[in-house]
């Protein structure tokens with residue numbers, strides 16, 4: 406029998422995370438203070454993050470030891486399987502070999518707990534009692550709720566209002582893990598009240614929810630803030646995905662020729678890709694492709710410059726591809742991946758042509774999710790569908806050229822709580838939509854120019 410699931414024993418969970426910072430092909434621009442435009446020091450971040458995570462944010466050590474208690478939490482679902490998508494290959498009639506690294510097997514159903522358990526652990530160690538965060542469709546909120554339960558921390562989640570109303574099941578899942586969930590914007594924070602005064606009917610956005618969670622955390626001594634993507638330490642924790650994938654490919658004598666993933670803030674993609682990026686920088690040939698929706702085309706159309714991480718301009722400014730911090734996603738778009746910015750580490754590698762960004766319309770993306778479900782049986786999250794679409798496209802290219810490439814798809818999560826989006830798709834209520842360049846240009850007018858030469862000296 407040909408092998409389908411390539412599994413590793415539990416003692417093969419990687420014991421160290423891979424930090425790409427010392428291996429980057431160009432210097433990473435540091436986060437800067439939104440008022441002074443000066444690079445931030447550790448003390449600037451200590452109101453919202455514990456020191457261990459701040460150290461990881463700037464660490465130049467190539468490997469970071471995973472604490473025992475985080476390993477014990479990882480054992481609940483790791484190592485995750487790498488699966489060969491044979492039925493999909495047969496359906497596509499491609500000579501390519503397609504694998505997918507299945508992060509949907511975690512308790513909340515996505516890659517997000519890889520960093521959530523680590524963040525909960527470091528906060529607990531630092532004596533923190535309560536973690537505040539934001540969530541869009543609820544994947545990150547549910548991952549942090551689950552992780553806070555493991556480490557006995559209180560969890561407060563600001564959930565984008567439109568999702569809070571339209572997606573009750575993830576909210577209920579968070580409540581099962583004992584979290585408090587607020588529809589954002591709320592009247593509980595200055596940021597929330599201001600936005601509600603200006604626009605009482607706002608459906609909310611991730612940028613607004615981040616502003617509320619940061620404000621809440623910064624104004625309470627026992628609380629800290631936790632972010633599910635974008636920052637260096639989050640991407641670091643996610644590298645367990647790529648490190649396991651490499652071990653699994655080696656078990657079946659494979660090497661990846663193509664690696665595809667979806668990019669929201671960039672964490673699952675970076676986690677799967679960075680260990681392979683290192684090989685590419687060392688001269689190996691591999692195509693590393695990050696995919697995003699045309700409705701939120703951060704990497705493909707955004708400007709690569711400093712911008713705020715949130716709508717209220719409370720967070721540090723980061724150098725990243727951005728659509729402008731007050732971006733609100735178009736309501737006709739059903740998928741996730743709706744953040745205006747993206748991880749500075751991923752953006753730097755895009756700007757250096759190490760990572761290829763690619764944008765897809767939502768209807769073909771949902772088509773691909775169903776092709777996958779009807780061949781492999783698994784229904785992926787709308788975010789993950791972007792990666793599946795890229796994997797299918799690459800396999801079809803191989804069909805044309807006859808190349809027998811090894812394609813790896815970063816399969817970030819299942820779609821069981823996203824069935825309402827699939828219902829919209831079945832009913833023909835989804836439209837393809839490309840976010841207009843004019844709106845991006847207009848939004849960026851509101852972002853102050855930062856003199857980068859003085860920062861990078």
Ligand SMILES: Cc1ncc(COP(=O)(O)O)c(C=O)c1O
Nearest residue numbers: 544634669670671672673817818
């Ligand atoms: C299943 C899934 N994949 C991907 C993403 C995008 O996030 P990131 O780019 O940080 O991996 C999300 C975000 O919530 C998600 O839930």
